[in-house]
Amino acid sequence: MGARSSWPFARSALRQFNLLLSFNRSPLANTVRCNSTVAAAAEPAETAKSPIQILRTIAELRFWRREQLVKGLAVGLIPTMGALHAGHMRLVQSSMRMNDKTVVSIFVNPSQFAPSEDLASYPRDFDADIEQLAALEGDDGARVDVVFAPRVDEIYPNGIPLDVAEQKGAFVTVHGLSEQLEGKIRPHFFRGVATVVSKLLNIVTPDRVYFGQKDIQQTVVVKRLVQDLCSGTVVHVVPTSRDANGLALSSRNAYLTDQTKQDAAVIYKSLQNAAMVYRQNTSADKIIEAVVSTITEKFDKNDIEYVSVNDKDTLEELQTVHPLKGAIVSLAVRVPNRFGGKTRLIDNILL
Numbered sequence: 001m002g003a004r005s006s007w008p009f010a011r012s013a014l015r016q017f018n019l020l021l022s023f024n025r026s027p028l029a030n031t032v033r034c035n036s037t038v039a040a041a042a043e044p045a046e047t048a049k050s051p052i053q054i055l056r057t058i059a060e061l062r063f064w065r066r067e068q069l070v071k072g073l074a075v076g077l078i079p080t081m082g083a084l085h086a087g088h089m090r091l092v093q094s095s096m097r098m099n100d101k102t103v104v105s106i107f108v109n110p111s112q113f114a115p116s117e118d119l120a121s122y123p124r125d126f127d128a129d130i131e132q133l134a135a136l137e138g139d140d141g142a143r144v145d146v147v148f149a150p151r152v153d154e155i156y157p158n159g160i161p162l163d164v165a166e167q168k169g170a171f172v173t174v175h176g177l178s179e180q181l182e183g184k185i186r187p188h189f190f191r192g193v194a195t196v197v198s199k200l201l202n203i204v205t206p207d208r209v210y211f212g213q214k215d216i217q218q219t220v221v222v223k224r225l226v227q228d229l230c231s232g233t234v235v236h237v238v239p240t241s242r243d244a245n246g247l248a249l250s251s252r253n254a255y256l257t258d259q260t261k262q263d264a265a266v267i268y269k270s271l272q273n274a275a276m277v278y279r280q281n282t283s284a285d286k287i288i289e290a291v292v293s294t295i296t297e298k299f300d301k302n303d304i305e306y307v308s309v310n311d312k313d314t315l316e317e318l319q320t321v322h323p324l325k326g327a328i329v330s331l332a333v334r335v336p337n338r339f340g341g342k343t344r345l346i347d348n349i350l351l
């Protein structure tokens with residue numbers, strides 16, 4: 001521990017600003033502007049036919065939740081933004097194993113998107129999501145019981161302009177864990193995440209809530225949120241699900257070309273190389289070097305936004321990894337997408 005270690009070691013403010021402006025931009029992303037209050041862009045499609053109860057309002061969800069409480073049944077919640085894939089399903093299956101009832105929320109949360117980001121074009125396919133969830137069956141016949149798919153104005157009744165300066169009302173910030181790594185590139189992202197997770201926990205009051213290791217900083221933020229706000233919910237973290245070539249599954253992989261998906265195998269390879277280096281050498285610089293040199297086999301060095309070695313609980317940047325404590329190695333890289341622009345991919349491993 002000691003001096004901070006991350007890559008790139010120095011980057012100009014201007015470059016960060018430019019990256020932010022071009023973040024994940026697709027042709028549609030430009031349609032959501034600073035002043036816009038989100039409405040239609042994030043609305044769920046009309047209800048698909050399925051055995052799952054689809055609840056749209058807080059009142060309906062609370063009514064359902066009270067029934068489970070009276071029956072003494074344990075409830076698990078999986079917060080998602082939809083466009084579900086096998087990674088989401090792993091979280092749902094974990095909940096089905098551990099709880100009597102499982103709620104999946106599908107809500108594209110505007111407050112975690114910057115005005116320059118892809119809220120308008122974020123992939124949405126409600127019917128396909130319901131179909132996938134309805135097809136899941138646990139060993140003991142467990143199923144997904146409820147999908148909570150509220151409208152934006154149900155969650156943000158006063159509106160939710162994407163420009164933070166225009167937002168009014170209560171928002172939740174987890175100070176100290178939201179500013180580094182992803183938070184450096186996306187300064188209001190974890191405020192949005194912490195706010196919507198707080199709302200969902202207040203609405204559903206689940207016994208357990210499930211998050212993916214894929215978004216590791218999010219898990220650290222949520223664990224602290226739950227602890228500091230005295231929530232009774234237990235947070236479970238589920239390992240990252242990957243494609244056969246190692247690419248971490250993500251709804252945004254839909255933006256990638258087939259070629260990029262193939263090339264993106266170097267991302268996980270770089271993390272595996274980092275783990276190999278760590279077995280010989282606990283220096284964060286050496287670990288980071290291994291990641292950078294592997295990623296640059298396929299992608300431009302300038303498109304690596306960060307590679308960092310951090311403490312698992314405090315997210316402090318480490319110079320050396322203590323073998324008894326381990327660390328998070330995480331990265332973000334911008335890869336070519338099928339719109340002719342770049343899409344950010346993030347990944348991590350635990351040492």
Ligand code: AMP
Binds near residue numbers: 080081082250
């Ligand atoms: P999202 O819909 O992207 O907000 O993701 C909802 C939840 O699924 C989050 O807790 C994510 O970390 C988790 N998740 C997304 N992709 C994966 C993956 N490949 N493996 C495990 N969990 C994932």
